[in-house]
Amino acid sequence: MQHSYTLLAPAKINLYLEIIGDRPDGFHELVMILQSISLCDRLTINPNGLEQFRVFCQHEQVPSDQTNLAYKAAKLMQLSFPQHFANYGGVDITIEKNIPVAAGLAGGSANAAAVLVGIDLIWKLGLTIPELQTLAAQLGSDVPFCLAGGTAIATGRGEKLGKIKGVDHLWLVLAKYNNLEVSTAWAYQTYRLSFHDTYLSDRQGIEQRTKQIHSGPLVSAIIHKESAKIGELLHNDLEKVVLREYPNVAQLREIMQRSGGLGTMMSGSGPSVFTLCESAEQAKQIQKTVFQSINDPNLGIWIAQFINTGISIST
Ligand SMILES: C[C@](O)(CO)[C@H](O)COP(=O)(O)OP(=O)(O)OC[C@H]1O[C@@H](n2ccc(N)nc2=O)[C@H](O)[C@@H]1O
Ligand SMILES: Nc1ncnc2c1ncn2[C@@H]1O[C@H](COP(=O)(O)OP(=O)(O)OP(=O)(O)O)[C@@H](O)[C@H]1O
The missing domain is CATH 3.30.70.890 (GHMP kinase, C-terminal domain)
Structure with missing residues (x-):
């Protein structure tokens, strides 16, 4: 019997965002200070015994199809670990959306980060933090921070993180x-x-x-x-x-x-x-x-x- 997991995925705010220049890949070189906040989405990740991933979300602005970032995260795990997908099968991802959508709060990115963590646990991959961060960066610039959380200086596209000891009283x-x-x-x-x-x-x-x-x-x-x-x-x-x-x-x-x-x-x-x-x-x-x-x-x-x-x- 495989476990299911319920994960909390916090929103982020930008305390600082400076655009330094443009990059050859079309993105912008940034210096940011990112902060996790207590407003969280709740994701339940359930092994479904099928050869597919399914997303369930009641929020009308959030797609349940292959364009959902949570789905893309699951697909990336399948592509990266095909043998584990063959052994363990797909998962159902149920998203309880509390983070406002398309708001600059990285809601979709936080969901994607949660799926990486959930599938890592269900497929018993035992990935290291750097391995998870490499996968996260392929999904979006904010995803690595959403995974790590706390307070961080983010550079590059936003994916290079330096954790700082933040404040917790604000x-x-x-x-x-x-x-x-x-x-x-x-x-x-x-x-x-x-x-x-x-x-x-x-x-x-x-x-x-x-x-x-x-x-x-x-x-x-x-x-x-x-x-x-x-x-x-x-x-x-x-x-x-x-x-x-x-x-x-x-x-x-x-x-x-x-x-x-x-x-x-x-x-x-x-x-x-x-x-x-x-x-x-x-x-x-x-x-x-x-x-x-x-x-x-x-x-x-x-x-x-x-x-x-x-x-x-x-x-
Ligand atoms: C605005 C912020 O949320 C601040 O934290 C992020 O910079 C954006 O993070 P994100 O939504 O995860 O961004 P991505 O999904 O990687 O990119 C979305 C779009 O934003 C633009 N983009 C993003 C990051 C970056 N450093 N330069 C960019 O120009 C690109 O046009 C890209 O097509
Ligand atoms: N799991 C998801 N949660 C929220 N939106 C999603 C999700 N998957 C795809 N989307 C789509 O992505 C778009 C951006 O949503 P999201 O809430 O992630 O934006 P954001 O907070 O502005 O992100 P960021 O701060 O990283 O730029 C929405 O229009 C939505 O339709």
């Missing part, structure tokens, strides 16, 4: 218009077209460019647990294109910023916006103020906490 209010999605590819392409001349020149060489990257003070504030400074130093280059294109997201950001808290920023390619808070009480107060200021049934607001784990097994 809370956040997260808001998103449920009727609005932003394509990550669109955000990067538009940034490239609009701001190409601000990139640090590739000709300077990687060493020179690294000296000009500005994330240092925020890393230091995180390491020294300086909450106020963390709030002040939040940064996201993609705000320049997303807020310009979506005035209601810019307005939401403005209202959240004025409602108090340590600092406000858009996460990833948006359109979700978060405000960092010292406590759950402060987060609840800000949530209330934002709801009162924006009377729109499409506005979703969540409260979450910083956490220091990636994919974990639910007990």
